[in-house]
Amino acid sequence: MTATPSRHPGLNLGHAHGDAHEASEEFVFGFWVFMMSDLILFGLLFATYVTMLGGTAGGPGPGELFELKSAFIETMLLLVSSFTFGMASLALKYRTDRKVLVAWLLVTLLLGLGFLAHELYDFHKMFTEGGVPSRSGFLSAFFALVPLHGLHVTGACIWLIALLGQIAVHGLDTPTKTGLMRLAILWHFLDVVWIGIFSLVYLGGIV
């Protein structure tokens, strides 16, 4: 590869993709800006969570409710899904067989859904142990922060399904390519946010 000036932060498609490479400049840059805005959202919820750690109001606290093993499994699911999306991005960039790209995307989707299922199971368990958001300020803060991440993952999965549909209908044209590039950023972003949640909420709560 010759060194070409990058059009936006992160993985660039490169000139070989012609039109899609051109078009991605604004789309991907715009999506980065959106990510910054979204990051403020998460940052504030993290801050709210930290300020409300003491507000358990006699209800169950982190020590009683969180299970490190479960959170660790979720972390692994999400980290691996980030890796598989990375492989999908490379397949997109180097125009490997489309089947390979779709396969990586499907694996990513399965991992994402697995994460969601596991998270829902965790919430269910917390509920049965009395860890409901209406119990205390602390639990309210937890159930604003962590499920918001889950909602983002849900949204990302729907988007991924929609993009798989687009690949089926329209093939790998410019809108599909730029869509995949933006979704990749979101996916990795959610991974980073989850690492924050895992460290601060779960590790921090149990230590």
Next chain:
Amino acid sequence: MNHWAEWLLGRLDWSALPFWDAIVDPTTKNIVNAIIASGAGAMVILGGLIAIGVLTWTRRWRWLWSEWLTSPDHKKIGIMFIVIALVMLARAVIEAVFMRLQQAVGLGGGFLTAEHFGQLFTTHGTIMVFFMAMPFLTGIINYVMPLQIGTRDLSFPVMNSVSLGLTAAGAALVMVSLILAPFSTGGWSGYPSFTESAANPGAGVDYWIWAVTLSTLSSTLTGINFAVTIYKKRAPGMSWFRLPLFTWTALCTAILMIFGMPPLTVATALLALDRYLDFHFFTADLGGNMMNYVNLFWAFGHPEVYILILPAFGIFSEIFSTFSGKKLYGYGALVIATMAIAVLSFTVWLHHFFTMGQSAHINAIFGIATMLIGIPTGVKVYDWMLTMFRGRIRFAVPMIYAVGFIILFAIGGLTGIILAVPSVDYQIHNSLFLVAHFHNMLIPGLLFGMLGGTNFWFPKAFGFRLEERWGRRAALCWIVGFMLAFFPLYALGVLGMPRRSAAFFEPAYLPWTLAAAVGALIILLAMLLLLIQLWVSIRDRDTNRVPAGDPWDGRSLEWSVSAPPPEYNFPVIPEVHSRDAYMRQKENGRGAHPRPDEYTDIVMPANSAMGPIMAATGFLIAFGLTWYEWWLVAAAGIVSLIALVARGYVRQRTRTIPAQTVRREHEAWLERVSRIRPVSRREEQTPANQGLAMSPLEGAIQ
């Protein structure tokens, strides 16, 4: 049957009608209030019916749909934003007049119920900030910024249409609350625990939450759109320090929107979780803490102040320079000052609650940070004065607003510094002094800027100048009315009168509240004069046409194209060689309208129904949430999700305008311009001004 009604209507019942109180409890006061409230509701219904009637009568539904509602054109979207702003301005001004009248007779009572008064100040504040100021500035930036940087549209035209739709949905929600009452009484800042369901279980606060949430989502998307456009779509040669100052302020505002809106989204979302799902963020019990809300709200609220005022600063910069016939003084300093204000605006939020009991050291630090903002702001004011210094100042309507602004704004700056000193703020916090201060910043600072900007760019957008004499009368009434309405509030604040008082018991307040009421009536007159100005201008449009597009001897690129501009803005994307790009072009002898060497096909975004769909579903979701009509929330939510997914499958996203069409249109315009006589500034306000300015080389100014 009853069960079905409950399922269908949620908690909506007869008591939502604005005259219900008067039926249940027919006291004189309740009847008077019912008449006022029902009158307002009837006006909304009547306005809607008239609009529908006219559109049907003139068979313009299709035109409305394809030319406006689904249009991705930044110019049309900008105009629609401004229309929303003006309609909402009219309502909020009328509400302000009622509040001033209430206080004028408020010694011991007044004619409004406390509940009604509470709704008035809440809707007034909410509308003025979220549905007047925000759409107004968004509309003007939308219209002007792409023309100034030499591009054909925003980076994400359909998202722009969605932004418009979300703002429209929020505005509609506030309007519907006049028919299906009540609205919140918690003020525009909605502090819990007053706004928690324990103290206010009704639909009012929920109206407020969802209206504001729609507006913040709209503004976040708008901020992203503006910022990306300015970063990525500038014309060749338009380097950062060649940007017109208005575009600089648009960029700073966009950045503030991106970072400043999420805190409010979080605040209203958490409040909604408290109210709907029994969470405990801001409740007094079970570990909640309302002070978190106050911090979140003002982490948005203070940047918001600068979101509101920076674009007006940009407009004033353009106006001072253009109508003084002179280069802007201290361009570099103005850019630095704008940036400094934008950054500092995130560091001062605590000054909104010096009295909440934190340590004196923290108060002092935030007080000093607040004063620091005064430095770049003061520099700006002096830069504008020095821009006029040694100029040739023409008193066109925009300039009257601008000069009124500069003097009144200085006074507002003084009172701002007073409020920034915590030890003095302990005396005047939450008093009418505070109300006077922020109106003193936002009426001259924001509204005069928007009105001045409207007078300035109207001929560009519609092809004819606004009528001058009625415009001057309106501007003077705004200035005089403002002074009379708000300077007395400073006195009342110093005398200890709390804001949001439906009644008072101190006879010493009376002269001041009376004076303020007169001022409010003069502002109402000013609104009327604006209407007359618009009507007279449309009536006389043929004598005031400016097809050549440059009625004020403008300096930036938007004046180089026809008025109104073609949908593609520039037949050929201009190349920029300096600041004040168009003025330089006029000066360098190549002529105001050089003939392009060649034309190319132009690709423009295709119409999309996403904006109207998101407006409709956004409104229905918010309405359903407010009244607990869950089926509606679910249905509208599913429709909007389907629309978003389906949009991804659309491939007809652009359409192409052939080079021949562009050539034909542009050359016809050049031909027309060649027959227009260039005018000197002496003839600026005469029918001779058809938008072609005499070249500076020929002494246009002298």
Next chain:
Amino acid sequence: MSHPPVTAQTACRYRAFLAGLLSILLTGCSQTPISFLDPQGPVATAQRHQFGLIIALTSIVVLPVLILTPWIVIRYRYGAQSAYRPRWGFSKLADIAIWGIPFLVVVVLATVAWRSTLALDPYRPIQGDQKTEPLRVQVVGFDWKWLFIYPDQGIATVNELVVPAHRPLALELTSASVMQGFFIPALGSQIDVMNRMVTQLHLEADHTGEFPGKNMQYNGKGFSHQRFVTRVVDEQTFHNFVAHTGEGGMTLDARMFDRLMAQNTGKTLAQSLARADVGSNNDGDGKGRGDDAGRLRFGHLPDDLFNDIVGHVSPDWASIPVASTGKANDASSSQEARP
């Protein structure tokens, strides 16, 4: 009126000091002091001084704008044959001045603000001249009235704060409802009161007299009516007030507390008790004014009521002396009978 002529004198001297705009505000200087421009205590006096000082300092930057803008606008108007320099856009000297002068002013202002804010910190006790112990009062904001508890005297009042002159006041404040703002303009700073939280405020009165107090933070339809009277009296009158209230005041029992917790103004509460202005004529200088302040006095109340309100704990009603509880119950049940 009731306060000594010294006040009017001070106010009128102040009028000479800040001529112009502010003097107009003081036309009411012969009436009840309603503002810090007619200060009745050291805090408000300092605030008035700072108010003037800040205006003076900021005027260094603001006044030139007010004066020079009209001058520029007239001198360089279109048609006037003054100098015209369309390409002049920068002057080093002017830039140094317009950045430098505001900067210096802000430096001075910041120093003033730093000192005055620390000095007038509402949490900072006031050092009285007479080295007397401060009077402790606990303030509870209800919808829409104020309860004042005198923990050391064992009495409480509603909508009437009676304090001796020249003795520092140490207030602890909370809200039994939503957020409110406690404020006596003539004496000094306001402070927010919040549910489950305690804020502090220190004030002192220099003069006897009656000064209005109010709520500054909107809390519903009774907001404008949530007013109280601050009666600053001499030491002897204060003792009499304490003694009278302790003997003749009502009992703040559970039923009375429920009435306080209900949403009503002091006036409607007092009307419903038909006991407005209880004892106010017994103190020698009290004037039982016919306003709707709705004043009530309590001679018997549970121990530690304030902290129980803060902590959302049910007060220890059993701690009220039995004899007086009976008496008050008679009184309030006889109230109940009336419409």
